Amino acid sequence: METKKIPLTINGIETTVVKGTTLLNAINKLNIDIPTLCHHKDLTPNGSCRLCMCEISMDGKKELVTSCNYPITHSITVETENEKVKKHRKNLSLMYLGRYPNVPVIKDLAKRCEAYDANLFKSEITEESTNACILCGRCVRACEEFIQEKILSFAGRGINRHLTMPFNEVDPHCVGCTSCAYVCPTGAIQIVDQMNNPANPELIRNHGMKVNAEMANLDPYQCRMREVGTANIVEVMDKYDLLPVHNYKFGQHVDTPKIDSKVMKNHYFTQGHPDQCWHGCSMACAKAVDGFKLKTGPYKGHKVCVDGPEYETAGGCSNMGCFDIDFVVEFNFYCDTYGIDTISMGTTMAFVMEAFEAGVITTKDTNGLKLNFGACNEVLTCLHQLSQGEGFGVEVGQGVKFLKEKWSKQKPQFKNFLYDIGMEAKGLEYSEYMCKESLAQQAGYTLALKGPQHDEAWLIFMDMVNNQIPSFEDKAEALYYFPLFRTWFGLQGLCKIVWNDVSPADNKKHPPQQAAKIPEHVDNYWKFFEGMTGIKLDEEKMLNQSARVHNLQKIIGLMLGRNKLIDDIPPYRAVGPVTKEEYTSRSERYDKELKEKIGIDPTPLSIEEKMQKIREYRMHQYHKVMQAAFKRRGWDEFGIPKIERLKELGIDRPEFIQILEKARQEAREQN
Amino acid sequence: MITVNNRDQLEWSPNMTVQDVLNHMGHTYSLITVTVNDKLVEDEDYDSFVVPDHAFVSVFHLAHGG
Numbered sequence: 001m002e003t004k005k006i007p008l009t010i011n012g013i014e015t016t017v018v019k020g021t022t023l024l025n026a027i028n029k030l031n032i033d034i035p036t037l038c039h040h041k042d043l044t045p046n047g048s049c050r051l052c053m054c055e056i057s058m059d060g061k062k063e064l065v066t067s068c069n070y071p072i073t074h075s076i077t078v079e080t081e082n083e084k085v086k087k088h089r090k091n092l093s094l095m096y097l098g099r100y101p102n103v104p105v106i107k108d109l110a111k112r113c114e115a116y117d118a119n120l121f122k123s124e125i126t127e128e129s130t131n132a133c134i135l136c137g138r139c140v141r142a143c144e145e146f147i148q149e150k151i152l153s154f155a156g157r158g159i160n161r162h163l164t165m166p167f168n169e170v171d172p173h174c175v176g177c178t179s180c181a182y183v184c185p186t187g188a189i190q191i192v193d194q195m196n197n198p199a200n201p202e203l204i205r206n207h208g209m210k211v212n213a214e215m216a217n218l219d220p221y222q223c224r225m226r227e228v229g230t231a232n233i234v235e236v237m238d239k240y241d242l243l244p245v246h247n248y249k250f251g252q253h254v255d256t257p258k259i260d261s262k263v264m265k266n267h268y269f270t271q272g273h274p275d276q277c278w279h280g281c282s283m284a285c286a287k288a289v290d291g292f293k294l295k296t297g298p299y300k301g302h303k304v305c306v307d308g309p310e311y312e313t314a315g316g317c318s319n320m321g322c323f324d325i326d327f328v329v330e331f332n333f334y335c336d337t338y339g340i341d342t343i344s345m346g347t348t349m350a351f352v353m354e355a356f357e358a359g360v361i362t363t364k365d366t367n368g369l370k371l372n373f374g375a376c377n378e379v380l381t382c383l384h385q386l387s388q389g390e391g392f393g394v395e396v397g398q399g400v401k402f403l404k405e406k407w408s409k410q411k412p413q414f415k416n417f418l419y420d421i422g423m424e425a426k427g428l429e430y431s432e433y434m435c436k437e438s439l440a441q442q443a444g445y446t447l448a449l450k451g452p453q454h455d456e457a458w459l460i461f462m463d464m465v466n467n468q469i470p471s472f473e474d475k476a477e478a479l480y481y482f483p484l485f486r487t488w489f490g491l492q493g494l495c496k497i498v499w500n501d502v503s504p505a506d507n508k509k510h511p512p513q514q515a516a517k518i519p520e521h522v523d524n525y526w527k528f529f530e531g532m533t534g535i536k537l538d539e540e541k542m543l544n545q546s547a548r549v550h551n552l553q554k555i556i557g558l559m560l561g562r563n564k565l566i567d568d569i570p571p572y573r574a575v576g577p578v579t580k581e582e583y584t585s586r587s588e589r590y591d592k593e594l595k596e597k598i599g600i601d602p603t604p605l606s607i608e609e610k611m612q613k614i615r616e617y618r619m620h621q622y623h624k625v626m627q628a629a630f631k632r633r634g635w636d637e638f639g640i641p642k643i644e645r646l647k648e649l650g651i652d653r654p655e656f657i658q659i660l661e662k663a664r665q666e667a668r669e670q671n
Numbered sequence: 672m673i674t675v676n677n678r679d680q681l682e683w684s685p686n687m688t689v690q691d692v693l694n695h696m697g698h699t700y701s702l703i704t705v706t707v708n709d710k711l712v713e714d715e716d717y718d719s720f721v722v723p724d725h726a727f728v729s730v731f732h733l734a735h736g737g
Contacts, residue, residue, distance in 0.1 A: 004715050018715045222701050223735050233736040239699055311736060461732045467676040468731065501735045508704045508711060512731045515704065 010078040023067035024052055027080060034080050035089060035112050036068060037096075037105070038136040040183045042213035043145060045069040048137055051109070053088055055079045064088065089113045091121075099123035102130045105185050125159050131187035133163050139180035139189055146179040146212040147282045148226070148273060163188075177280040182209040195279075199534030207527040210520075212282040214502045219283070223501050224261070226272060229285040230501075231261035233311040234318075237433070242460060244319040244434045246373050247350035248423055248573050249582050251434040255323035259314050263325050268292075271305075278495045285497055292329055296380045299337075306333045309342075312454070315432025316346020320353060321373030330380065338387040343453075344399060347429035349379050351400050354421055360407060360414045367392045400424040420572040426451040426562070433457070436576055437589070438464035439618075440475040443625045446570040447639075448483060449553045449563060455496065456483035468512050476628035481517070484546035491549060494525060547633075548649045551641050555656050558640065558663040565638050565667060568626060576618045580607050583614075590614055638667035673726045683724040690717040692728055702733035 005016045010030055017026045022045060027034060037049035047066030054067045057077040064084070079085065093106075093115035100106045101118045110116065127133075135154070140163070143152045151171045155164045165171045181189040182205070193201040219225055224232050234256065237243035241251035257263070264287070271288035289306040309332045317328045335342045349371070355361050356371040363370060369378045369392055385393025395403060404422035408415035423430040428451025435441040435457075441464070444457030459478050462468050469475045489496045504520045526537040557563030577583040583590055584607070594602040594610060598617045602610050627637060634645030640663050646652040673683050675696060684691075689705050689712050705712045706729040712720045722728060 004719070230736055236700060236736070239697065458734055461734045465676075465732050466730070467678045470677070500733065503702055503733055503735075507733070512704070512729070515731065515733065518733070 006072050007075050008072060008078065009076075011080055017072055019073060020071050023054065023056070023065065023070040023072055023078065026072060027054070027067060027078070032080055034067065035093075035109050037109065037134065037185065038138060039068045040138050040142075042217055043138060043141045043183060046137065046141065050092055051089055053085060055082055055085055086113070090115045094118075095121045095123075096134065097121075099125065100127050100132050100134050100186075102128055103132050103134060103186050104130065106134065123159065131190075133184075133188035134186055135161060135163070136185060138183040138185065139163065142179040142183045145216045147175060147177045148284060149173055149175070152180055175280050177208070177212060177282055178205050179209065179212050179282070181205075182212070196532070198532045200531045202531075203527050204531035207524045207531070208280060210524060211498045211502070214504060215282045218505060219502050222503060225283050225285040225497065225501050228261040228265045228269065229272075229287045230311040231264050231287070231309060231314060234314045235260040235262070237311075237315065238318075240461075240465060241437070242434050242464075244315055244350070244432050246321050247319060247347075247354040247421060248430070248434050248436070249354075249579065250585055251437075253318060253321075253323065256318065258323045259317060259325050259328050264289075264309065268325065268329060281495070281498070283497055283502070285501070289329055292333065294330055294333065295326070296330065296377070297334055297384050304333055307336060308332045312432045313342040313346070316342050316350075319346050319350040319432060320375075320379060321350075322376045322379060323374070324376050327376040327380070331383070334380065334383050334387075338383070340383070340386070340397075343431050344429040345383065345396075346432065347423055348396055348400050348403070349382065351403065351422055352382075352396060355403075355407065355414075355418065358414075358417065360411060360418065365392070365407075399427070400429050401427045417578070420578045422571055423573055424451070425570055425574075426567050428452060430574065431457075433460055435460060435574055439621055439625050440469055440478060442570055442574050442622060443475065443479055443629055444483065445574065447479065447568055447626065447629055449550065449557060452570075452574075455486050455490070458482040458486065462516055466512065468516070472625050472628040473632075475625050476632040479625075479629040480632045481543065484543045484550060485517075485522075487546040487550060488542055489525075491545060492525075492529060494528065499525070544649060548651055550633075551646065551649060551651060552656075554635075554639075554641055555659055559659045563639075564663075565671060568639055570622065572615065572619070575622055576614050577611060580611070583607055583611050593617075636664065638664060638671060640664050640667060673722060673724065673728055675728045676730055677727065681728075683722070683726075687722045688718055689720045689722060689728075692722060693717065693730065696730065698730050698732070700732050702735060704731040704733070705729065706731075 004019050006019050007014065007016050008026065010027055011032060013030055015026065015030060024039065035051045037051055039045055039052060045068035047069040050066060052067045053064050055062055055064055058074060090113045093110045093113040094117065096106045097110045097115055097118045098121040140152050140154065143149050151165055151174045152163060154161055156162050178191050181191045191205065198204060215226065234243065238252045238256040243252055243256060245251065245253045268289045269287045270290040272284055277286060287308065291303045292306050293303050294300055306329050309328050313332050314328055317331060332342060335345055353371050353373045356366065357373065369381060371378050382393045382396050385391035386397040400422045401424045404418040408418050425446045430445060430452040431454035433441065433454060435445055438460045440459035440462065441457055444459050445452035448456040459469065459482065462478060463475065469478050486496065499521050500518050503518055507515055507518055510519060526542065530536050554563055572578055577590065590610065591602040594600045594613060598613060600613055630637065630639050635641050640660055643652060643657055643660065646656060673681050675681055675692065681692065681695060689707065705717065707720065707722055707726050
């Protein structure tokens with residue numbers, strides 16, 4: 001097997017590095033100091049300052065190389081401080097000193113290289129300033145690498161070379177990311193803060209820069225948010241059997257590659273620049289498709305710009321069985337244009353399609369539309385009808401809750417089936433994760449006060465794949481922390497994406513329960529908060545900020561006669577297999593569950609009997625995790641906040657207590 | 672036999688590497704942390720780190736997205 005490790009000797013010390021490691025990194029790993037000016041740990045090395053020069057020997061040949069951009073591919077011997085190298089660095093230092101005699105980093109460098117005579121190589125133009133630009137080019141590279149712009153560049157030749165913006169004017173494309181100032185070694189670029197009077201702008205900048213650096217260096221190997229945005233999740237979800245397909249019956253499909261991020265990237269995405277949805281953000285996760293020619297609707301034949309598609313839109317389409325990328329983009333465009341949420345539309349149509357295929361509704365109910373899974377044109381027809389307030393689209397536009405209630409009254413023989421497959425809770429359609437194999441995700445979705453929207457439901461990998469929250473208490477703890485953390489973003493008006501769509505390189509040093517939180521990134525958010533307000537945060541203070549709002553939402557819901565215990569119970573499709581074909585598609589998993597977790601030999605049972613046993617077990621498990629989550633939140637067995645909890649949070653106002661006690665009394669009578 | 676994520680059993684074979692385990696489990700995710708008997712395995716060692724028989728392998732997927 002080919003090894004990735006290369007042996008080498010540096011100053012007589014034997015070591016090994018991963019193939020492709022730069023020589024400078026190998027040297028630094030041994031804590032050997034060599035001078036650099038143009039190098040910055042977060043930037044691509046370019047070797048322009050020449051100070052990191054070392055002498056290497058390979059196959060009897062010696063040569064000087066710039067260590068910062070020399071990738072180690074073969075075993076070599078390295079000398080970092082021999083006479084030839086030292087003389088080279090000294091001459092360079094003298095030239096730098098001759099031009100920038102008062103810049104501290106140059107003076108330090110000269111001292112380090114024993115270069116003392118500033119007049120020996122004196123430049124025709126001497127920069128007397130202590131924070132003169134030394135033309136190291138870090139800022140130019142930072143602008144391009146961190147933010148994918150070219151706001152800064154060099155102009156002029158020889159001693160007239162200087163740093164500038166296009167036409168010597170402030171470029172409107174500058175998003176104010178401050179990367180240039182962050183990497184400047186002399187202070188030649190300084191930031192003037194004029195916005196919102198933050199308490200500590202430097203604190204915000206310094207932590208924002210950490211994000212910028214991670215985006216430049218880690219994102220290409222992690223989630224590729226800059227390249228494809230959240231569309232990267234399409235293939236991940238499919239691979240892990242979590243992509244909703246055919247109204248959440250299944251978790252993957254053979255046609256997923258037709259709508260995944262590779263297709264979007266290769267043939268559709270034309271825009272990927274920072275759109276300033278968060279000022280200065282370098283992630284640039286928003287993507288757009290230019291010049292897309294519409295095939296239907298009021299803008300048929302027009303070439304338009306489409307904002308997206310993101311993961312949830314593609315997931316909504318897989319849920320409808322529509323694996324046609326042109327459809328995905330057109331569906332995306334018209335949902336945006338009509339002001340319709342792609343998730344709710346996708347989930348509602350998936351429900352309609354299953355009802356149609358099961359014979360619950362027919363073309364008589366749909367005004368002639370044959371709404372089988374994969375009926376792309378018919379979905380678009382429904383969408384246009386919805387926008388016009390006509391035809392079957394009018395009913396679709398009222399969502400799953402409305403449809404299942406209406407059809408259950410018209411066709412009571414299908415009521416149980418419709419309530420099993422109607423993927424909504426609290427009136428909101430489920431977002432696009434197939435959650436039936438993850439108990440924690442089921443609770444994350446269904447216990448969210450606003451309904452099963454994905455921003456509070458975060459546990460599917462932790463629970464189903466990692467098995468890192470096995471007990472009910474573990475799940476309850478996760479169901480406490482993550483939804484409140486996500487709520488906190490919303491309260492502050494901060495974007496979630498830079499929390500966990502890029503991860504620090506050393507996040508692996510944390511044990512899994514901590515690693516899942518990404519502690520360094522949580523700290524970034526606390527520093528953003530502190531930088532704006534001057535108030536220091538910790539985990540308890542942050543969670544309590546959210547918990548106050550969370551409990552107030554609950555109180556308001558109860559006051560309006562909503563958010564009752566029944567509203568925290570998911571449709572069974574979210575929990576387990578409703579139909580035989582679902583059971584059959586995962587029969588090995590379910591038979592194993594019967595045998596190992598429930599203690600029943602599945603062999604003599606019919607599929608119907610096995611499904612019933614699984615259902616009883618899973619719903620029992622759901623109720624247990626729901627109660628554990630209630631307890632962790634400081635709520636009673638009916639999911640109503642206890643008065644002690646309101647006191648802890650400082651929101652125990654008499655009118656709130658009155659609402660809660662009334663709701664508690666009603667719950668006791670009803671349950 | 673080795674145990675993955677304290678749940679899944681996988682037949683062990685001589686010279687089985689971490690990468691073999693990931694391939695077998697279908698774990699292609701980009702944000703993965705692997706430990707073998709509680710020892711962290713670096714990414715660059717996945718194809719050379721040999722997993723011993725009866726090992727407990729943890730494949731931790733860091734959530735992202737949405």
